[in-house]
Amino acid sequence: MQPVQYDEGYGPEIGVGPHPLPWPEDERYDPELLAGGDRRNVTDGYRYWTREAVVADLDTRRHDFHIAVENWSHDFNIGSVVRTANAFLAREVHIVGRRRWNRRGAMVTDRYQHVRHHPDTESLTRWAAAEGLPVIGIDNLPGAVPLERTVLPRRCVLLFGQEGPGLTDEARKHAAMVCSIAQFGSTRSINAGAAAAIAMHAWVQRYAEIPDPS
Template sequence: MASTWFRRWAAASSGSPDAVAKVPPLGMPIDEVRAELDRIRHPFRVAIRRSKNPFNVGGVIRTAHSFLAKEIILIGTERYYRKGSMGMQRFEHVVKVDSEEEFVAMAKERGWFLSVLEKDHERPVGLWDAQLPEDCVLVIGNEDEGPGDVLLAAADEVVAIPMWGINHSYPMTVAAGIVMAEWARRRYAGEGRVVVTPKA
């Protein structure tokens, strides 16, 4: 049974002028808010490999929350700035694994499809032509070394985001947002709504 807040949220997302309904009531327990969000999460995951900048990790968590990713997996990444995530880490499922090998073993055991971002790979597929299946894991490498050999070897597809300038790469948070937006565009384009109606 959906909470009163969740039902009001669904109504607001459907076009009701009651936009304030999208904000949980003050004092609503975080676990309850997270449980309600779990009802409408998307099936894709986001994984970040050994980021050097905790603020970048926080920014990706905030972005993943905006797209309601199923999980955010930190590979060998221990710290993130809560300021960067704007507190959204409280409502997300953040999973930590110690190494790339542990992550790959987990992915194989659970049958995850790994879409690894890396434009400097010998044969990447452009983002517009990538598979990005419903329940893929979008794997983002670190700021200097990218995803690294272990994750590239395990990739089901290596995805490059098109670039037109002379700079070498996108900022981590921007790259994450572009790929999540493309994943969502393929599933929601043509609906004519900024906010997708949750299924209450």
């Protein structure tokens, strides 16, 4: 039995092999990928492109929302949040607190997603205020407004607390509002990565241009 090949260390082999000759004459293409094949976790439209070319193209289309995650105890969900932020084309992801975070869940998407660090929540909110971006906390707290009935601002920062304790008091104090996600079962909270995906999709449903199915 042949051993299973893995895409960048994370899953079964995907992608394409070496590009047939003649190669496309375009500076966006990476000669090494053209020669050896492209097994990266990217959509087919970006096959054989350099990382820099992919990022530059994404930068022309990024959405107006930012994602921020408080990271006080190396929350393992951050990688998943970064991967989802890349999928929904967030403008930036902001890591608040500890600079180091578990990148495995990002599935290498952090190479294409702008990630910024802030030492504490106050520095994040100060940056957001200077950029004219309201900070919207996402947490099931007393007084939170239902996300399902709320129109998120087009330009905003969606802020998430770490798994378990949720948003810090500092985050609650500086948030323009806090939105809750409706739950109907017995659990007290949902996974922070899942909450981030739900909130991003709520933004996308209202503001993103959804392409017609081909």
